Amino acid sequence: MSRDATVRTRRVFYIPGYDPIHPRRYRELYRKEGAAQAAISDYDLALSAKAAGGGPYGWHVAGDMDGAQTQADFEVLVWSDIVRDSMAQGIIATYLQLARTAATYIGSGALWRLMKLRKGPVIAALYPVLFLLAQLALALGVAYGIGKLIGLVLPAWVGLAGLAVVPVILNWFRKKDGKFFAYYLMHDYAYSAQSKGEDPPELKARMADFGARISEAFQGDVDEVLIVGHSSGAHLAVSILADLIRAGRVHADGPALAFLSLGQVVPMVSFLPKAYRLRSDLAYLCTRDELTWVDVTAPGDGCAFALCDPVSVSGVAPDTGKRWPLVVSAAFTQTLSEARWAELRWRFFRLHFQYLCAFDRPGDYDYFRITAGSQTLADRYEGRTPSGSRIERPVNKFTSVSP
Structure with a gap:
C-alpha cells in the first residue's frame, strides 16, 4: 500500500x-x-x-x-x-548485584557520561544503590545499639546477638518495596549491567x-x-x-x-x-x-x-x-x-x-x-520538525559496533 x-x-x-x-x-x-x-x-x-x-x-x-x-x-x-525470574534474588544476592552493577557503570565511565545527558534517570539509577545501602546502615546501627544495651548487663560477646535484627529489618524493607521500589530498580539496572550491555541469552x-x-x-x-x-x-x-x-x-x-x-x-x-x-x-x-x-x-x-x-x-x-x-x-x-x-x-x-x-x-x-x-x-508526523531542545551531541565513550 x-x-x-x-x-x-x-x-x-x-x-x-x-x-x-x-x-x-x-x-x-x-x-x-x-x-x-x-x-x-x-x-x-x-x-x-x-x-x-x-x-x-x-x-x-x-x-x-x-x-x-x-x-x-x-x-x-x-x-x-523473564523479568520475574531476574528479580528472584535473595537479600544477600541483591547486595552483591548492587556492587557489580555499581562497578560496571562507575568503572566503565558510563555513569559520568550519562550524567551529561539527563540527571533524572541517573538519579533513578543511583536511588536504589543509596537506599539499599541506607537500609543496611540502619539495620547495622540498630543491631549495634541493641548489642551495646545487652553488653551493659551481660558479657560483651552476648551483644553479638543484636545482629539477629539485621535480616529482620532488611526483610521488612523488602516486603515494603511496593512503596520504595529500591529492589525493583536495582534488578532493572542490574539486568543489563550483568552482561555489560549484551543481550542475555x-x-x-x-x-x-x-x-x-x-x-x-x-x-x-x-x-x-x-x-x-x-x-x-x-x-x-x-x-x-x-x-x-x-x-x-x-x-x-x-x-x-x-x-x-x-x-x-x-x-x-x-x-x-x-x-x-x-x-x-x-x-x-x-x-x-x-x-x-x-x-x-x-x-x-x-x-x-x-x-x-x-x-x-x-x-x-x-x-x-x-x-x-x-x-x-x-x-x-x-x-x-x-x-x-x-x-x-x-x-x-x-x-x-x-x-x-x-x-x-x-x-x-x-x-x-x-x-x-x-x-x-x-x-x-509528516512535516513535523523535531523538538528544538533535543540533545544530539555524541556523549558515549563506547561507540564500537562490533567486538
Missing part, C-alpha cells in the same frame, strides 16, 4: 519495559485511559476480545475518529516472566520470537504494522526491527511499518562497553526508509532520557543518511492542565507511563489516535 493511504486495519505490537506485572495491566490501562481521551477529544473507542488465534495476549479496538472507522488488533509481546531468544510474531503480521491484510516500545522495550524494539529489515522481511509493497518509542532509556544500555549489537542496530535503523520512527519523551519524565536522540548521543549516527528518529516532546507541562500536572508531577513512576494515558490538553501526540486512528504514523 502507499504510505499516504488511509488506515482501516492495523496491527499493534506493544513491547513493555522491565515490568513483572501481568499484561492484562496494559489492556485495562488502555481501556480506562482511552475512554478518558475519547471523552476529552470527542471520538469513539470500543475495546473487545481479540480474535481467536490472534496471538498470546491482546485485545481489539474499533476506532471512530474524524469521520473514519478503523480496526486495530493489539498484542503485548510478553517478557514479564534468554532475552535474545525471546526477541527472536517477537520478531517472528511481527513478521507474520506482514503477511496479513493490514494497512499498518505499528511497534510501540516503552521504556526498556524501546531498545528491544530497535534490535528486533533491525533484524527484520536486514533479513528482508519488510517489503515496500506490504503494510506501512511504524515504530513509536516512548520514554526510552536507550543510553542506559548503549553506553555500556559490550552493547555492540544495540549500537550496531541503532546505526543501521536510523538510515532505513522501510519504516517511520518517532521517539516521544518529555522533560517531565524523570525516568527517561528526555529529548535525547538515542542514535546521536550513543555516538553511532552516520555522517550522512541519518533519517530517524524524529524526536518529539510530549510536553507534559503544556499537554496536561495545571491541576493535572500538580497532581502527577511528583509521581515519577506514574509519569513514566503518561505516554500511554490521556492528556486533558492534548497536542499533536495522542497515543489513541496513533494506535486506533486512520492515519499512518508517517502521515501523522
Whole structure:
C-alpha cells in the first residue's frame, strides 16, 4: 500500500519495559485511559476480545475518529516472566548485584557520561544503590545499639546477638518495596549491567520470537504494522526491527511499518562497553526508509532520557543518511492542565507511563489516535520538525559496533 493511504486495519505490537506485572495491566490501562481521551477529544473507542488465534495476549479496538472507522488488533509481546525470574534474588544476592552493577557503570565511565545527558534517570539509577545501602546502615546501627544495651548487663560477646535484627529489618524493607521500589530498580539496572550491555541469552531468544510474531503480521491484510516500545522495550524494539529489515522481511509493497518509542532509556544500555549489537542496530535503523520512527519523551519524565536522540548521543549516527528518529516532546507541562500536572508531577513512576494515558490538553501526540486512528504514523508526523531542545551531541565513550 502507499504510505499516504488511509488506515482501516492495523496491527499493534506493544513491547513493555522491565515490568513483572501481568499484561492484562496494559489492556485495562488502555481501556480506562482511552475512554478518558475519547471523552476529552470527542471520538469513539470500543475495546473487545481479540480474535481467536490472534496471538498470546491482546485485545481489539474499533476506532471512530474524524469521520473514519478503523480496526486495530493489539498484542503485548510478553517478557514479564523473564523479568520475574531476574528479580528472584535473595537479600544477600541483591547486595552483591548492587556492587557489580555499581562497578560496571562507575568503572566503565558510563555513569559520568550519562550524567551529561539527563540527571533524572541517573538519579533513578543511583536511588536504589543509596537506599539499599541506607537500609543496611540502619539495620547495622540498630543491631549495634541493641548489642551495646545487652553488653551493659551481660558479657560483651552476648551483644553479638543484636545482629539477629539485621535480616529482620532488611526483610521488612523488602516486603515494603511496593512503596520504595529500591529492589525493583536495582534488578532493572542490574539486568543489563550483568552482561555489560549484551543481550542475555534468554532475552535474545525471546526477541527472536517477537520478531517472528511481527513478521507474520506482514503477511496479513493490514494497512499498518505499528511497534510501540516503552521504556526498556524501546531498545528491544530497535534490535528486533533491525533484524527484520536486514533479513528482508519488510517489503515496500506490504503494510506501512511504524515504530513509536516512548520514554526510552536507550543510553542506559548503549553506553555500556559490550552493547555492540544495540549500537550496531541503532546505526543501521536510523538510515532505513522501510519504516517511520518517532521517539516521544518529555522533560517531565524523570525516568527517561528526555529529548535525547538515542542514535546521536550513543555516538553511532552516520555522517550522512541519518533519517530517524524524529524526536518529539510530549510536553507534559503544556499537554496536561495545571491541576493535572500538580497532581502527577511528583509521581515519577506514574509519569513514566503518561505516554500511554490521556492528556486533558492534548497536542499533536495522542497515543489513541496513533494506535486506533486512520492515519499512518508517517502521515501523522509528516512535516513535523523535531523538538528544538533535543540533545544530539555524541556523549558515549563506547561507540564500537562490533567486538
